[in-house]
Amino acid sequence: MSLAAMQVLVKRNEDGIAAVKAALSARFGERCLTSAAVCEQHGHTTTWLPNQAPDVVVFAQTTEEVAEIVRLCAQHKVPVIPFGTGSSLEGHVNAPGGGVSIDLSRMNSILEVNAEDLDCVVQAGVTRSQLNAYIRDTGLFFPIDPGADASIGGMAATRASGTNAVRYGTMKDVVLGLTVVTADGRIIRTGGRARKSSAGYDLTRLFVGSEGTLGVITEVTLRLFGQPEAISGGVCPFPDVESACNAVIMTIQSGIPVARIELLDKMQVRACNAYSKLDLEETPTLFLEFHGTASGVKEQAELFEAIAADCGGGTFLWSALAEERTKLWTARHNAYFAAQGLRPGSKAVSTDVCVPISRLAECVAETVADIERRGLLAPIVGHVGDGNFHTLVLVDVNDPKELAESEAFIEQMNWRAIEMGGTCTGEHGVGQGKMKYLKKEHGDALDVMRTLKIALDPDNIMNPGKIVLV
Numbered sequence: 056m057s058l059a060a061m062q063v064l065v066k067r068n069e070d071g072i073a074a075v076k077a078a079l080s081a082r083f084g085e086r087c088l089t090s091a092a093v094c095e096q097h098g099h100t101t102t103w104l105p106n107q108a109p110d111v112v113v114f115a116q117t118t119e120e121v122a123e124i125v126r127l128c129a130q131h132k133v134p135v136i137p138f139g140t141g142s143s144l145e146g147h148v149n150a151p152g153g154g155v156s157i158d159l160s161r162m163n164s165i166l167e168v169n170a171e172d173l174d175c176v177v178q179a180g181v182t183r184s185q186l187n188a189y190i191r192d193t194g195l196f197f198p199i200d201p202g203a204d205a206s207i208g209g210m211a212a213t214r215a216s217g218t219n220a221v222r223y224g225t226m227k228d229v230v231l232g233l234t235v236v237t238a239d240g241r242i243i244r245t246g247g248r249a250r251k252s253s254a255g256y257d258l259t260r261l262f263v264g265s266e267g268t269l270g271v272i273t274e275v276t277l278r279l280f281g282q283p284e285a286i287s288g289g290v291c292p293f294p295d296v297e298s299a300c301n302a303v304i305m306t307i308q309s310g311i312p313v314a315r316i317e318l319l320d321k322m323q324v325r326a327c328n329a330y331s332k333l334d335l336e337e338t339p340t341l342f343l344e345f346h347g348t349a350s351g352v353k354e355q356a357e358l359f360e361a362i363a364a365d366c367g368g369g370t371f372l373w374s375a376l377a378e379e380r381t382k383l384w385t386a387r388h389n390a391y392f393a394a395q396g397l398r399p400g401s402k403a404v405s406t407d408v409c410v411p412i413s414r415l416a417e418c419v420a421e422t423v424a425d426i427e428r429r430g431l432l433a434p435i436v437g438h439v440g441d442g443n444f445h446t447l448v449l450v451d452v453n454d455p456k457e458l459a460e461s462e463a464f465i466e467q468m469n470w471r472a473i474e475m476g477g478t479c480t481g482e483h484g485v486g487q488g489k490m491k492y493l494k495k496e497h498g499d500a501l502d503v504m505r506t507l508k509i510a511l512d513p514d515n516i517m518n519p520g521k522i523v524l525v
């Protein structure tokens with residue numbers, strides 16, 4: 056097995072690409088770039104899949120400009136790859152057939168904040184931290200927090216989530232409506248600001264998670280939430296991952312409305328101690344946060360403390376002090392970079408799966424056993440309240456044996472999750488890396504996805520070679 060063998064290939068349309076490049080350069084001037092460095096940076100950079108660069112990158116500033124670019128590409132049958140911040144982890148922004156990367160980072164205006172309705176409308180290039188900084192004074196916040204400061208458009212396109220999803224949901228729950236440029240260059244609006252609607256097919260949810268394969272999202276209407284009156288949180292050590300997961304299962308089954316409940320295995324705790332200057336006991340640990348009233352969060356913390364003790368957990372150290380919490384959660388958000396520090400020079404390959412909560416302990420324990428059996432270095436971290444966890448395999452890609460072992464481990468982890476009634480990706484999405492698991496997970500429903508793709512994008516110009524091959 057070699058890295059090159061993992062490439063998805065799509066036939067290039069050289070004449071079409073040349074014509075589109077010339078037209079875009081004339082129309083967009085310095086906002087149209089073709090240098091190798093910029094194009095490579097707009098191909099996939101976050102994992103071991105080979106970088107497949109687009110031929111040209113255009114920085115769009117309005118929905119109308121996006122429509123103009125898509126219409127030109129449709130006319131010449133040239134691929135279009137929407138680009139947010141490029142933080143996706145499964146080869147999503149690669150351009151296997153070349154084409155045009157539409158970079159939406161300059162579409163970063165917050166268009167409306169309707170505090171009384173708890174919603175807002177943003178351009179697709181706004182990042183999650185930019186939005187939260189902007190609305191901080193309104194008493195509202197936007198809860199979806201992937202470890203990278205991703206764009207709202209990219210997060211909608213990957214159906215992203217993060218540490219708060221157990222309480223506030225994922226992008227599928229918080230996107231109320233979209234403005235989308237379809238594959239033929241039409242501008243459509245889906246959904247709206249109403250909290251519910253029975254008016255026809257739910258196109259919003261079709262585009263959320265479509266990874267740029269059906270259209271380009273240019274504006275997003277989002278739900279916002281009131282900042283909680285009180286927040287408390289802390290850490291609880293466990294002797295092994297199984298007992299930590301059992302505590303998570305019981306916490307969720309007891310209906311304790313945790314806002315965050317995250318697992319770090321022993322190796323990940325070691326990495327975070329070193330990277331973020333923590334002094335946690337090096338053992339599997341749960342990070343928790345509770346939101347509510349002052350008495351509510353205290354009660355939730357005490358209920359969890361009793362469950363943790365029943366499951367063999369150590370002392371649950373919790374605090375309502377913002378400074379201590381921020382230090383912990385910053386460390387949690389930096390877990391990916393901390394883990395990379397365990398083996399400088401290796402390639403970090405992040406893979407995520409999600410299982411029904413009752414199977415979580417078994418799934419994580421089998422994954423840990425597999426890591427040990429294969430002799431890999433692969434810390435585990437997870438949004439375990441949702442049954443979702445990740446491994447970050449640190450691979451020497453120049454060692455064919457280790458490469459093959461790592462690939463076999465990742466495959467096994469994905470098949471295991473699907474066999475347990477779960478999914479091959481809880482939040483990172485399919486891109487190129489997870490396409491091979493979709494038939495087993497979806498069966499004939501994958502053919503219906505292909506039918507939808509062909510209906511909405513008959514010339515297969517929208518991010519081709521991702522999710523389904525046509």
Ligand SMILES: Cc1cc2nc3c(=O)[nH]c(=O)nc-3n(C[C@H](O)[C@H](O)[C@H](O)COP(=O)(O)OP(=O)(O)OC[C@H]3O[C@@H](n4cnc5c(N)ncnc54)[C@H](O)[C@@H]3O)c2cc1C
Pocket residue numbers: 101136137138139140141142143144147148159179200201202203205206207208209210211212213214215216217218266267268270271272273391392482483484518
């Ligand atoms: C350190 C780290 C931690 C992470 N942690 C998490 C996590 O906790 N949870 C999680 O869910 N993910 C996580 N991710 C993955 C990543 O951040 C998410 O997938 C994120 O949603 C990608 O957003 P982006 O703006 O970077 O999109 P990109 O990577 O630029 O694009 C992702 C996909 O969406 C498409 N796309 C982008 N913008 C648009 C648009 N406007 N319209 C249509 N399609 C579009 C692209 O074509 C591509 O297929 C993590 C990544 C890293 C590097």
